[in-house]
Amino acid sequence: MNRLFKATVTDNKQIKKDHYLLTLHPFKKINRPEPGNFFMLSVDSSLDPLLKRPFSMHRWLGFDFQILYRVAGKGTGILSKRRPGDLLDVVGPLGNKFPVAKTHDKIILIAGGLGIAPIFSLAEKLKKNKHLLFYGAMTKEELLCIDELKSLGIEPVIATDDGTLGYKGVITDILKKFLTQNSKLKTQNYLYACGPKPMLMALSLLARKYDLKGYMALEQNMACGLGTCLGCVVNTVDGYKRVCKEGPVFRIEEIVWE
Template sequence: MQVETGIVQEHFDIGSGYRRLTLSAPTVCPQVKPGQFIHLRVPGLGESLLRRPFSIYRAEAGAISVLYKQVGKGTRELAFLPVGGYADFIGPLGNGFPLPHPENCIPVLVAGGYGVAPLSLLARNMDLKGIVFVGGRTAEDLLCLEDFKEMGWALEVTTEDGSAGLKGRVTDALDAWLSKGQKAIVYACGPDGMLEAIDKRLLQHELPGWLSLDKHMGCGVGACLACVQRVHTEDGGTRWKRCCCDGPIFAAGEIDWEFGKDAS
């Protein structure tokens, strides 16, 4: 984990309000594992704004790329960062997906929205090819499909409005595949609701898997305790884990999805 100041090498629209930002990162880049993130200081927003966490989409040639959508104050301001400008970040952070992937089972990737970014990096770091399920509300939410085609992965696309691929949720397509009963490990990244639905299926099919959570973070390094997630413990109880440094990748069956849901 280090603080590094990067020079913006690329920063462009990739469609539908999503953007790709590439920063030089000679120190951090070689340390990156798929599933890790950087905690980026958005320039121009004054000193009191927190950093923003972004999953790492590419880490190559001494640079790091992230994908983001303009959804709030931080990302709207970030969009103005010019090529040649500077931004500093802390990274690489988080535990990352466990690698290598075991030889004897099929890698299955499940992405919701921009959750596809770390999974694309994961696929590039795997020797095996598997299948990837990418889901979104509409065709505009589908990113990085070409990445997987180029790598020779099987691709299943779903949209909730039917504007691309199968109409429905990404878990509908996943269900059809899982029912074949093949030996697999699932890697998923997307909104909590999607991850919870996948987690239930993995339990049902007795398959191993890894879930990458997207949470609001404060410090990003485990000090502020803002991004805690309740998990099951071996003795049958539950406890907090910090999403930033104990996660953001959690094992299938580890998360206690019910904790705190009542009385809200």
């Protein structure tokens, strides 16, 4: 199926300072996106900015879908001004997905900041009693989707760097305490993570220490999103791989951090 399509903005709601929830209605039926997949969006109909921007699939609504985003620069600033009825060019769904096997006994989801965008879609897909969600942000104001998680029956373990909500500290430290206290979980748990690079690096160390398996979704600046420009490569134990094509989801032990 051709993955280039036009979509109408049906909603673009500011949910927190600098954070928006965009709902798109594709002009045609698209492949069902899976947690971990992403879309390349043109933020405007003009040629400036020329390049589409990558965003994770946050929620699949059956035909429409949602993107959760933060205004980070020019492109997302323009996107935040889009109004219902505006048209966007979209390519997707792209990339691989979080592979979840039925044999994965207990699942630990870890989201840092905007990493909640794809982790939410995975949490929504999994059965509610099968996983634990650890969710960290700099401050209370940057925690998103808490009510929506609760309405799915998910009570996340929360940490904020400044202690304004949940535990004070970084989420990987809270996870480490949990793993230490529940050492028998070592062999049963699979980690699924998305968040800023320092969080993912800390998680790689934890996974090595506790011999945990799992997957993480990476973010990298992207020009094409289609595997042709090689602008998004990361170093792995098997050589360089493209985040847009072989990723964005990689095995935790696969990434060679530089």
